[in-house]
Amino acid sequence: MTSRALSLILLALGLLSVGCSTERDEARPSSSAAPFASAAPATLAPGAAERAPGDVERGRALALRFECNRCHEGTGLAAPETAKACVGCHQEIIAGTFKAPKSALARWRPNLLGVEFAPSLAATGKRLRRDWIEAYLLAPRDLRPGLVSTMPRLALSRAEARDLAAYLVRDAGRAEPASLEGADLGRGRELLETKACGACHTFSGVEALPIAPSPEAGRGSAGIALAPDLRFARERFEPARLVAWLLDPPAVKPGTPMPKLGFTKDEARDLAAYILETPLAPLAQTQLPARLPLLDRPVRFAEVQERVLGKICQHCHGNPDVALGDGGPGNTGGFGFRPRRLELTSHRAVSAGLLDDHGERRSVFEKTADGTPLLVAALLARRAEEAGKFDPAVRGMPLGLPPLPAEDIQLVESWVAQGRPR
């Protein structure tokens, strides 16, 4: 029972953590107005990362602190104990091999579909650019259309992101030089189609590929779930790294779901050139869905718990008394988050608030500057994050998962407005 509950607390994916930076000017801002978020995201000035490569040892300490290994393989850290292995636990529940009553597995399983994979961090340095990783850690966005979960927005400063990125690319080595000069983009496009890359990958911003992954296909298939949208490849890859990757993915990263497709060097160059250089249509601007008006029917806690808190939130804001003392990252701490002591498992617990950055208890119904209750503000902030807008004061919830539907936020907001009846 306890290990089950403990395992379920671990929904937030990805991670990387807080640390021991001495760069006070870049340390995370303090927080008087930041009950949920305690680090402002930032984007890198061009060239900044090249000037400051980060510290690998500090980065390793951060990887430990942020518990990257709970979601990712290939971190260079020891595997976590079973009860803390988020993705492994999800996979066992979905496969029905987790030690729990069948009725419980049936109840949990629908909530876990789509969060059963996380990319391995093995050989990151042989593939991805350090400066991109640093920026991504600070402002993660959805790269993988087939994966429900995304890298969560962690509480780390720019200096910490730099050190962590340095640790993750520690195995980069030197790539064999490869120039894309003279490469044939048309041939690259042809290869993309004939090799059926679209069976797993989306490539937004270019003419649609003849084959496209079905929206449901990512469920159960690591290859489809983990395949990134190729439009982001130009931010993530140096040309030489991409060519090497296309030639023999398993040689670069053993165990990758990306297959070796038998490209010649010229073909790999052509394909890399198309992926990295073909003009892209701008990303469709994500429109924030309208905030729905308050419901005029009574809303009781049981409904809020059934539709929202019990389905999602309490995985990370659990009851430590029934989980061997681990209330999840949003309660007793984890993934680099300090203990906020916010439990969302019962009406009484929700009403008891959370610890702010000063260790003082605050109500989750406290109004933010625009009059929105904190609990609702966190749900709205997640929608803004999806649109690329990161609020330094409020971390969007649910962490690392898609925003709640507008109807669910409406439900929570209506319940609060009605005096949060039991």
Added chain:
Amino acid sequence: MNKRSSVRMLVAALGMATAIGASTRPAAACGDVWVPYMDNGIDYRPQGVSRAEQGFDDGKIYASAASVLRMMPHVRALKPASATIVARAQRMLALAVARSNGALPVEGQVPWWVQGRWLGGTEADRAANLEWAVTTLRGIADTKAKDPASMTDLGEALARVDAHKAEARSVLEALAKKDLLATPEAYAALAELRGESGDASGKKLALARCQSMSNGAAVCRDATAHTG
């Protein structure tokens, strides 16, 4: 009464006692120490406590208290810090005791040998029960770093004892000021305390919060009745 009938009566009495004992699974407790108790490799009490908590949250507070007494007949002697399951069980029982003013209405729900003074048959029993509730909830609050949920419970229980009313007011007002009172029952207790001190507008506000939090349940009407 001849010797043979005396023996028959003795055997019958022993049989009845055995039957009553067997009908309620004795919890494993030794003095104030919680002892895990396995039946075919499973300790059913965590599941029982969870169910009791669910019932408690649904308003069946006395049924939940009775369930706790059946599972843990020696619960009064246990220390809340000994195990989280003990603290969870004691919390339900202590709040039920407080809400019943020290006289738990569980006569038909627990065996006679477990009832002890929980039924609060005398004023002394009721006072002792309420004092136990306060002491227990104070101990739980200490193990929880005085978090608002446990302090809310403590404040509500304190409000039931004349000698603790000043402390109750202090605890409940501090939480209410930060919108951290976690139950409508605690708002009802605060309303009562404010009413007793002549703070009519404060009482009205607390009752309004009680009513919105409880959706107009009886808990707030009780407070109105107590304070006129």
